[in-house]
Amino acid sequence: MQWRRRDLRKDLELTARQMEVLELLARGHTNPQIAAALGITLDGAKWHVREIIGKLGASSREEAAALWRADQRPGVRLGRTIRGLATGTSLKWLAGAAGVAVIGAGVVAVVVAVQGGRSGPAPVSPASTAGPTTPPTPGTLVPAIPPASATIVASPVDGMFEAPRALPVASRELVPPGREFPPALPPPTFAWDGSSTMVYDRETGMLFDLGPGEPGVFSPSGEWMAWVSEDRFTGTLHALNLRTGERKDLGAGGYVSMFIDDERFLVDSPDATGVLVNARTGEREPVTDRAQLFAAIDEPPFTLETEGFGPDGPTVRVHDATGHLTLEFSALTARFSTVAELVVATVPQAGLTNIFTIDLHTGRASYVATTPVSARGFTLAGNGTHIAWSPDVCVDPGETWVFERATGQFTRAPKALLISQAPDGWLASGFTGLERLIDPDTMQYAFISPAGWPSWSRDYRYVSVGWVGGHGSLCI
Numbered sequence: 001m002q003w004r005r006r007d008l009r010k011d012l013e014l015t016a017r018q019m020e021v022l023e024l025l026a027r028g029h030t031n032p033q034i035a036a037a038l039g040i041t042l043d044g045a046k047w048h049v050r051e052i053i054g055k056l057g058a059s060s061r062e063e064a065a066a067l068w069r070a071d072q073r074p075g076v077r078l079g080r081t082i083r084g085l086a087t088g089t090s091l092k093w094l095a096g097a098a099g100v101a102v103i104g105a106g107v108v109a110v111v112v113a114v115q116g117g118r119s120g121p122a123p124v125s126p127a128s129t130a131g132p133t134t135p136p137t138p139g140t141l142v143p144a145i146p147p148a149s150a151t152i153v154a155s156p157v158d159g160m161f162e163a164p165r166a167l168p169v170a171s172r173e174l175v176p177p178g179r180e181f182p183p184a185l186p187p188p189t190f191a192w193d194g195s196s197t198m199v200y201d202r203e204t205g206m207l208f209d210l211g212p213g214e215p216g217v218f219s220p221s222g223e224w225m226a227w228v229s230e231d232r233f234t235g236t237l238h239a240l241n242l243r244t245g246e247r248k249d250l251g252a253g254g255y256v257s258m259f260i261d262d263e264r265f266l267v268d269s270p271d272a273t274g275v276l277v278n279a280r281t282g283e284r285e286p287v288t289d290r291a292q293l294f295a296a297i298d299e300p301p302f303t304l305e306t307e308g309f310g311p312d313g314p315t316v317r318v319h320d321a322t323g324h325l326t327l328e329f330s331a332l333t334a335r336f337s338t339v340a341e342l343v344v345a346t347v348p349q350a351g352l353t354n355i356f357t358i359d360l361h362t363g364r365a366s367y368v369a370t371t372p373v374s375a376r377g378f379t380l381a382g383n384g385t386h387i388a389w390s391p392d393v394c395v396d397p398g399e400t401w402v403f404e405r406a407t408g409q410f411t412r413a414p415k416a417l418l419i420s421q422a423p424d425g426w427l428a429s430g431f432t433g434l435e436r437l438i439d440p441d442t443m444q445y446a447f448i449s450p451a452g453w454p455s456w457s458r459d460y461r462y463v464s465v466g467w468v469g470g471h472g473s474l475c476i
Contacts, residue, residue: 337382
């Protein structure tokens with residue numbers, strides 16, 4: 001594996017305009033503000049933001065902004081590690097699937113894998129965070145760019161409060177096998193040679209070894225998987241029908257960005273023009289208007305944006321599908337637990353934060369628990385059945401708490417887990433994507449990926465691994 005210093009514009013094929021958009025995005029600008037600042041249309045701004053998110057391998061605009069700020073910060077070990085990522089493959093950045101808020105003087109914002117267009121857990125969006133104005137802790141990240149606007153007075157959320165309550169009492173304690181920091185885990189579910197594209201069927205246990213290549217991308221229905229072999233621009237595009245086992249070799253490669261529908265997927269080329277490839281027929285259709293293409297994709301009912309840094313935390317804004325601002329408040333971190341619900345940690349007081357869920361249809365918050373917050377790595381995620389968090393993923397052994405929503409009971413695991421988004425009925429952890437599935441009733445691992453940045457089908461039946469670039473370490 002070759003390692004070298006990374007140049008965002010050169011290595012990620014970002015255009016000059018996209019670098020301008022990325023800088024404004026990192027300053028907290030919304031799409032309308034970006035359009036106005038650059039003199040482009042709103043659809044054009046949306047398209048550039050989507051392009052940037054895809055090329056960074058991020059799951060949201062907030063993660064893209066946080067990673068750009070991290071990359072721009074001089075003299076920080078983690079920033080140097082990010083800029084030294086390997087090239088020639090789909091770039092997946094730091095801690096993408098875990099809801100991590102590193103607080104104190106520095107910031108790391110992290111998100112989970114996007115599983116848009118399905119019922120169940122929605123894409124998780126990170127919120128950048130900041131703590132007291134003290135000198136930076138070694139290894140933390142400090143925002144390199146000031147907020148775009150002056151201090152914002154956040155609107156209160158009905159039922160949400162910051163004053164800490166008593167810590168929860170666990171009804172049971174379950175010990176996961178092994179530990180995640182430093183890693184000492186059970187063997188992975190299947191073996192991987194370090195370079196091949198592989199896809200595993202969790203329902204049948206069938207494993208496909210497809211030769212050297214990047215992780216596959218799945219169609220919405222899970223019928224097809226597309227990937228590029230070896231090098232993304234000189235290799236070959238392929239598609240595999242997961243129902244029949246039929247393999248299609250589709251000609252010269254490119255970065256497989258996403259499926260537009262159940263058969264066609266978008267391929268990014270070195271000149272960034274793009275082409276739609278039909279997995280079934282191999283037919284290619286040049287993309288002439290990427291903004292219009294993305295505009296046709298169904299949008300989620302709510303979107304999440306964050307802006308600003310300071311001792312009061314960032315401002316969190318929620319917009320509905322029409323673009324109307326429905327909620328605005330300050331929080332340590334906020335992310336989607338379902339398509340119409342957030343799980344939120346409030347601005348810390350005396351080293352404690354309160355966890356709430358917020359129903360986005362009603363704007364009403366429901367209290368979950370109070371928990372300590374570390375200055376290194378607080379992780380939080382939720383779905384329709386469970387909410388889980390770890391006060392500090394970097395300590396050994398640490399602890400993880402799980403709240404079962406149906407019963408209101410708490411489970412304590414005396415080991416830190418880097419919690420990430422999971423399908424209903426499961427917990428998940430992983431530094432680089434959803435790497436491990438955990439049974440919340442036993443805290444035993446039900447699946448362990450042999451590689452970072454696994455790609456999942458929307459129903460979580462199939463998972464693909466392949467060669468991706470290196471990444472830094474959160475706990476430094």
